[in-house]
Amino acid sequence: MRRGIYLLEEVDFRPMNSRRPLEYLTWLTRYKREDESREAPTMTSGMSIRSREIDLAGAFYAVGITGHPQFKAVTLWECHGGWDGGWRQxxxxxxGVDDKLFLSDIDDLRFSAFSRPLGAVPGCPPLGEVAPAEFYLFESARVRPGAALDYLEAVRAERAPLLAEHGHALVGLYEVLFCDTEAVTVWGVSLDDHLATQRARDAALGLDDEVAPDDRLLGWSRRARDFLDGPWRETLLSPFPGSRLSPLPGSRVPPAGR
Structure with a gap:
């Protein structure tokens, strides 16, 4: 089985205008739905590469109150066929740096974008088997050079069962490619389970005496420091209608076999 290859992109919009993320996500999900019927990849003016093998698995509005810059969009792309499939396309x-590369229907809409190429590791579920969630927990962790795979294995073996008890479904375990210092994990969660988990952690810290504590949540934080070597952050994403990971009306069902 080939390794799953993905691309995570974070897009910022300036000046601060709350309608720009909506315009961008609406445009993006619409044109990717059109790509489902394409037989072969095409390079077109204003659209860059059009291909059904470069699949918009998730389009999200970043929940700014959890630590994202205001206002921000995040997208998760799946390269069907791995390195020789969507990534090659x-x-x-x-x-040759075709002049079409410099044309886009959304010129001047985005202020900046940052992309992370991702490689799935053992235990990462195929996105086609992931049930859509109300929210997604997105973690970016800076690890010691060369420790990404070890960290992700510890997440799979130790953290995933713990978070499952708190209603978190594993969506992605990813090594950030072309570097050796970052890992990304993604989890699906309901709002109620997100809140209950935070309260269980507060209780373990002695800061909430109305719910049962779960000391294991603090234990994982200590365990993670065996691998971390810099910033670690978790933030929340709200799925936008029109992508596979959205449970909302207007979202599309994954094509058979994909």
């Missing part, structure tokens, strides 16, 4: 548009 994305790379091929840079051969």
């Amino acid at each position: 994305m790379m091929e548009i840079y051969r």
